[in-house]
Amino acid sequence: MLRKWFVSIVVFLVMTMLGLALVGFDGKQLEAAPSKVRVGAIYSIANPERAGGWDRAQFAGLQILTKEYGWEVSIAESVPFPKLAEIASGYADKGFEIVVFTSSGHYDGLAEAAPKYPKTNFLMMSVASKLPEVPNVAAFSPDMYIYGALVGITAAKASKSGVIGVVGGVPIPALKLMFSGIIEGARSVRPKVDVIVSWVGDWVDLAKHREVTLLQARKGADVFFTVTGPGTMGVYEAVESAKGLVIGYAADWHSDAPKAVLTSVLVDVRKMYKEMADAFLAKTLHRKITKIDASYFKLADFRGKVSAGVEKDIQDTINKIQRGEITIPVKMHPDIVGK
């Protein structure tokens, strides 16, 4: 008797959920809408709006396409790497004009899908050093080294102890490049600065991120920077607990941890996405890697976390780099990932 009731309730719940899913499924989205450009964006993480800095910045960029261009944007989250080409092909099959890949690790998915759909534009909106030999691909690739240098300069000038903590999720090439930039940027303005680099081994475990950061604080770090995924909040928690300061990555992180965030080194995604959209509309979106250089990077408000003098000093140095008056030598630090 009990089992019958249970089965009836389960069937009712399943039917209700399926019904809701079908009601929520907006068939119009999949119909051809000639006046609207349709963009499919692919993330391998969940909740990109609130996840790691780069994902968050990309999400803001995609919003610009919706708000300012009236385009239709569909987002696929938590797509595992082996499924990237399949999801991208799905977008192309449904007539989406643009498919955006948001991580440098998505290259293989892009390379597999792009040759099959010559009428669809496949874009890599992340670090890219190469593109497949087909015309319908393009990349907007940030210069991670110079980005890192700006972070290093800011951290070195803001640090009282002269020790900077840098936490990475997994040592992928883009992060090795950026963290080398941090070391060289910091040393360019404070030669004796100590930069501690640690790797958590994943992008998501809040507790591990927290403990790694706390360890760096125990070694004297007072200004921190992290590039990771949803684990970012673990770093911020540790920084706040240790009464340190953290520099936000790519997007403004102030609202997430107002006490801990010193500033954020922002990526001008508005400029980046507008360039992409305008090129698409002008039919000039061709096979090309557009370098996102220092002119796309800027500092968020310090909100009084350092003295006005230090803030001005940091801003002046960064302005000089953007004008080309100061150059940071490119020197890789392979030792940051050990043997």
Add this chain to the structure above:
Amino acid sequence: MIESWWVDLLLAALRAATPLIFCALGILVAERAGVLHIGVEGVMLAGALAAIIGTVLGGNPWAGMLATIAAGIIAGIILAFISVSLPTNQVVIGIAFNLVSLGVTSFLFRLLAKQLQVLVPAIPPLLFGLSPFALAAIVLIVVMWWFLFWTGPGLKLRSVGENTHAAHASGINVVYVRFAALIIASVLAALGGAALTMGWVRSFTDNVTLGRGFIALAAVYFGRWNPLLALSACLIFGAGEALAFRGQGTGAGLNPHYYLMLPYILTLLVVGLAGMARGPGDAGKPYLRR
């Protein structure tokens, strides 16, 4: 310096072990009553989210605790109804519950993401820089050991887990005991989730527990269903995690993944060396009145 390094390591191990201890206690109660608590990971996840929702929306940690206990009770009733009252295969329902919990918590987190993506206020440490959760976990271990091995109700609980029909013949209401045990177990697992989010990292993210419920399961098996031994297993796992990060700072220049794999190798060794552990006789067997 060496002394402070060791103290620091011990505190880090205890921080990492605290959520595991709560979950291990929950598993112990359930399995001592003969119900496999495979759904512990899902309950922990539900408790982890409830703690943050309660703290953020209620404005204080007490609201977070209440929400956690409520989530634990609800999860316990659902699990107990399906695995004890119906009854259904305990392993399958545990796995299904974990999957449902992952989906539901991620969905709810998405709905409330704007409010929840903050650091909740820190709970002040009570003693030696330890959070109230850590101290409560240690006290609960002792209380659980005393309850299970030195009290009448503890004996009744264990007898249900060892032989349901013998327990029934001696006048114990097996369904009632298992139902109650699973609710208590789920509240403890939910508190493990709260210890992780509210007491440690002060925020939530999708799948924040990341298999810690299963590690607690391994700790219970290693500890042969004894609270004190389970505590030592949780501390070993916690110490392994703490050591992995400290290893990176030794200056040996080895690849960080070398250190990061150490806790898993340690877990494998410890569980392997523990040998065959015999659990409660009727654990995992649905109770059908003859």
